[in-house]
Amino acid sequence: MAAFLFSRLLQxxxxxVIVSIIGFTVLNLMPGGPLSQYALDPGMTQADIARISEQLxxxxxxxxxxxxxxxGLLSGDWGTSFRDGSPVIQVIARxxxxxxLLMGSSTVIAVAVGTxxxxxxxxxxxxxxxxxxxxxxxxxxxxPTFWFGLIGIYVFSLRLDWLPAGNMYTxxxxxxxxxxxxxxxxxxxxxxxxxxxxxxxxxxxTLDAISQDxxxxxxxxxxxxxRVVMKHVVGNALLPMITLAGVQVPSLLTxxxxxxxxxxxxxxxxxxxxxxxxxxYPVVMxxxxxxxxxxxVANLVADITVALVDPRIRLA
Amino acid sequence: MASTDIDxxxxxxxWHSRVVQRFFGxxxxxxxxxxxxxxxxxxxxxxxxxxxxxxxxxxxxxFAPPLTGGHYLGTDPLGRDVAARLLMAGRISLLxxxxxxxxxxxxxxxxxxxxxxxGRTVNAVLxxxxxxxxxxxxxxxxxxxxxxxxxxxxxxxxIIALTGWMxxxxxxxAEVRSLKEREFVLAGxxxxxGRAHIMFRxxxxxxxxxxxxxxxxxVARAILLEAYxxxxxxxxxxPLPSWGNMLNGAQQYLGSxxxxxxxxxxxxxxxxxxxxxxxDGLRDALDxxxxxx
Numbered sequence: 001m002a003a004f005l006f007s008r009l010l011q012x013x014x015x016x017v018i019v020s021i022i023g024f025t026v027l028n029l030m031p032g033g034p035l036s037q038y039a040l041d042p043g044m045t046q047a048d049i050a051r052i053s054e055q056l057x058x059x060x061x062x063x064x065x066x067x068x069x070x071x072g073l074l075s076g077d078w079g080t081s082f083r084d085g086s087p088v089i090q091v092i093a094r095x096x097x098x099x100x101l102l103m104g105s106s107t108v109i110a111v112a113v114g115t116x117x118x119x120x121x122x123x124x125x126x127x128x129x130x131x132x133x134x135x136x137x138x139x140x141x142x143x144p145t146f147w148f149g150l151i152g153i154y155v156f157s158l159r160l161d162w163l164p165a166g167n168m169y170t171x172x173x174x175x176x177x178x179x180x181x182x183x184x185x186x187x188x189x190x191x192x193x194x195x196x197x198x199x200x201x202x203x204x205x206t207l208d209a210i211s212q213d214x215x216x217x218x219x220x221x222x223x224x225x226x227r228v229v230m231k232h233v234v235g236n237a238l239l240p241m242i243t244l245a246g247v248q249v250p251s252l253l254t255x256x257x258x259x260x261x262x263x264x265x266x267x268x269x270x271x272x273x274x275x276x277x278x279x280x281y282p283v284v285m286x287x288x289x290x291x292x293x294x295x296x297v298a299n300l301v302a303d304i305t306v307a308l309v310d311p312r313i314r315l316a
Numbered sequence: 317m318a319s320t321d322i323d324x325x326x327x328x329x330x331w332h333s334r335v336v337q338r339f340f341g342x343x344x345x346x347x348x349x350x351x352x353x354x355x356x357x358x359x360x361x362x363x364x365x366x367x368x369x370x371x372x373x374x375x376x377x378x379f380a381p382p383l384t385g386g387h388y389l390g391t392d393p394l395g396r397d398v399a400a401r402l403l404m405a406g407r408i409s410l411l412x413x414x415x416x417x418x419x420x421x422x423x424x425x426x427x428x429x430x431x432x433x434x435g436r437t438v439n440a441v442l443x444x445x446x447x448x449x450x451x452x453x454x455x456x457x458x459x460x461x462x463x464x465x466x467x468x469x470x471x472x473x474x475i476i477a478l479t480g481w482m483x484x485x486x487x488x489x490a491e492v493r494s495l496k497e498r499e500f501v502l503a504g505x506x507x508x509x510g511r512a513h514i515m516f517r518x519x520x521x522x523x524x525x526x527x528x529x530x531x532x533x534x535v536a537r538a539i540l541l542e543a544y545x546x547x548x549x550x551x552x553x554x555p556l557p558s559w560g561n562m563l564n565g566a567q568q569y570l571g572s573x574x575x576x577x578x579x580x581x582x583x584x585x586x587x588x589x590x591x592x593x594x595x596d597g598l599r600d601a602l603d604x605x606x607x608x609x
Contacts, residue, residue, distance in 0.1 A: 147581030
């Protein structure tokens with residue numbers, strides 16, 4: 001186990017280095033590079049910019065600058081926001097909970113609905129339900145998330161007036177119920193694509209498990225079909241589900257950005273977009289690196305969890 | 317051996333091949349192909365047949381609902397014909413999707429072949445690069461790049477390709493790695509063929525099935541991504557219309573002019589669904605292992 005942990009941590013560290021190199025490249029592609037802050041300031045002369053770049057050490061070799069920047073990332077110095085001058089890491093931290101709430105609730109919906117559709121599709125293979133679920137999943141993967149959101153707002157907010165069209169809560173009403181009311185539509189919209197992914201995955205995993213010998217044994221023992229499916233089949237599909245949950249993080253973040261924009265949800269995605277609009281590059285870079293970090297950590301946690309739960313991996 | 321026995325049965329025509337037969341037996345794939353053909357034709361010649369030009373501004377006919385005054389799909393806040401704009405936008409969106417796919421596929425194939433055939437170090441470096449790119453949520457990377465590199469249609473195509481080559485690279489790498497110890501490759505090596513020749517002339521043609529499937533699905537992805545960043549205002553810039561940027565201002569008129577949101581979104585969904593259906597059909601027809609979807 002220790003050896004597995006060590007090698008897995010090493011892999012994540014290596015990935016972190018690569019991700020930071022990609023991030024540093026993007027940073028240097030930004031208009032004005034790290035000095036973009038001043039590029040838009042009319043009071044700055046060319047001489048000022050040259051002086052600042054001397055002061056900040058931007059005339060040093062690129063690899064020295066990279067090491068410096070990467071060290072900043074590691075030690076928590078992510079720069080300051082152009083907009084309000086507060087540290088980037090604090091700005092991001094303020095917006096993380098809203099996004100995690102949205103991602104979490106939509107993952108719960110996606111796993112619950114997707115798993116049910118997948119298992120039913122596999123146990124009733126080639127039935128009408130299975131066919132509709134298969135085609136439906138392919139269409140769900142093709143619908144732009146923001147468009148689905150707009151249609152949702154049109155139907156449920158403007159026509160039926162059942163659900164709020166945006167924001168996280170009504171000002172002056174901080175009750176849990178009010179939050180939930182605002183959470184329903186964004187999380188369902190974000191969940192759609194992931195319901196499709198989970199249901200396809202679950203269908204495959206269930207079909208794989210159904211053809212295994214231990215399922216035949218369970219049936220031969222005279223267990224009810226329901227028990228066979230719930231205990232033996234689903235139980236064995238649970239492990240890869242943990243891995244899939246980790247893999248889904250980047251796509252959840254992509255969906256969250258779009259969903260937050262449509263529903264004016266005050267999370268990381270909206271912050272990213274607003275910061276782009278204000279050319280607040282330190283926050284943009286911070287969020288870019290933070291989202292990659294979140295992905296790497298999620299995958300690491302998923303892999304370690306699987307290893308803890310699955311004895312086969314511990315032995316390997 | 318009877319030397320007079322010459323096989324005189326004609327070579328099978330391409331449309332008799334098993335792959336083609338199986339593809340056309342796949343109803344959804346066929347539907348996708350028909351829809352994409354119709355959509356492409358409509359975008360190609362449609363604008364010439366419509367009564368209004370896509371750039372014609374008519375402030376007296378703002379927000380005309382569909383099917384009024386010769387505006388089949390209504391007009392937008394500037395009184396421009398939505399149908400004409402939809403078809404012109406389709407040209408941009410489909411072209412961006414197609415060329416982004418082409419670029420991503422070439423890039424992914426190159427990296428995949430080199431990583432798969434190369435030694436341990438080359439493989440490790442290139443595949444970790446793939447993992448690195450996959451660690452970023454696509455839209456974050458795409459938007460950062462779109463801001464960094466001024467968005468022209470060509471630049472948008474390039475950056476969509478830059479964030480979409482990894483799937484192809486992974487598929488090709490796995491395929492090449494499984495092929496590189498096969499007899500025909502060893503034979504090629506024994507004949508003294510160069511590395512490049514073995515990689516691209518001997519191995520690559522054997523990976524075409526999975527590449528074609530991945531490429532088809534990449535078109536779908538690229539169209540979606542263009543729509544995402546253009547909707548958010550960082551993709552194709554007006555007055556050039558794209559399906560994504562037509563939706564950009566649609567939210568504020570959702571109550572009064574819902575067709576502005578419904579129409580372009582439906583076009584995106586139809587196009588993307590069609591490419592996904594075609595990809596699925598090709599996967600069945602070409603016997604590609606079902607792994608990603």
